[in-house]
Amino acid sequence: MMKAVAKVVVGGVLFAAAVVGTAYPAKAAVMGATVTSITASWLNPDPGNVSIDNDGRTVSARWGYPATWWGGRSGYDFRAKRTPSDLDAGDTFKIGTFKHLNYPIYGTALSSISLSVTFEGLIKGSNTPFQVTSLFDFEHTETPNTWGHCPSGSQSTCDDIVTATLNEGASQSVIVDGMKYLFTIAGFQVNGDQFENWLTKEKHTNKAHLVASLEVHPVPLPAAAWFLITALGGLGGLRWLKQRSA
Template sequence: MNMFKSALCGASIIALTAIGAQAATLTVTDISGAWSNVVGGQQVNINNGATSTVRWGTPTNAQSGYDFTPEGTPLDAAQDVDFTLGTFTHHNFPITAGTGISSASLDVTFKFYLGSDSSTIYTRTSQFVFNHWETGNSDNPCADGGTEGSGVNINGCADQVTAVTNPNSTDSFEIVDGNITRKYVFAVNGFDIGDEFWTVENQTNQATIKARFTYEENIQPAPIPLPAAAWMLMAGMGGLAMASRRRNRKS
């Protein structure tokens, strides 16, 4: 009996270890971005390809614009560790006054599976909305309150990008696998832009979108069947008890 208990405990430890190993990974299989809802601007061009871009303005040499470049996939992520889904880039080039945009939206869609179950793919989309201030290059003072020709305004007054909608949200997923229910929490932390940033004229500025996941296990073990020998032993003990009661009645 002690040997049976020892073997059972060992099997349980192995099973729990296997469950933990399976649940401790997330694999992102695809990431894409799509620009839309551009407000204002002239000569606006949107290209939602591998790197999604939006360009605007009557250029001096090149148009101003935004890019979204997704991380390469498949992308494996460990629990409770931030990982990057993609990079937002602002290109600030001189354009004719009055031809800049005032806002644009970016939908970031990503697909992933949990643990080793690659047959079940989850899809999530997060929307980011940016307000844009295409400032006059020779304003005095500049839009940020600084002086043209110094600091962030070294090449002319810097342009401002503000994250109006920069979601920091979570989704929960419950996966039932046999007699085990696992709860996963997936969080998109948003672009690390803060409330805003200023981009130097004739330069670019970048921010990355971060996410992370964690999980909880709710283990509901199924009843463990007794070996046939144990059932036979219990039946035998029951028979002995009945025989004992009969003898007691006769006496």
């Protein structure tokens, strides 16, 4: 009797393993993606007379009038990374680079602006599409270039202040062949550290890289599915036992 029960159990386990193998096919081992395009645009500037150019890989915002003959207008740039770009599970990858240009200016300066960034592509081995969009809010303080009115930590007359906040749409997941592909935008980083605000010296520029990550994990089967697999496994084991006894 014990041998018969053991045979049923073994048969059930083998049958369940076959069912699980069907739920997670071998081609799911191709765990990666290809980013096919990255687009960005500046939105909602305050004041509204900020000059915006959203064409091409580099999108820009400019304000004020040059206070010196050799200088330029102050502004922000975002340059998207070239595509296509291949990713593997566990990769952290750069989406693009943000740059603040600080020049002596006069006239109306930027107070705030938003940056929308979208990257999209395909899951390897299935051509399943994905798309991730995030919105960043920037607050800007154009300081007066006179001593005594500079923010703490200034190294020039006077450093301007930039603050960036991730507003929405930080991640998106896609399920392919029983695997969950999770794309997450981590935000702007400087030398590997998260950037939220900084001071930019007068007549200088600052840069930060916008980074994201790809994680791939099996999708857990619900309890009901495991119960069904177990039951089917038991039936398969009994059928196997009867065939052996015949």
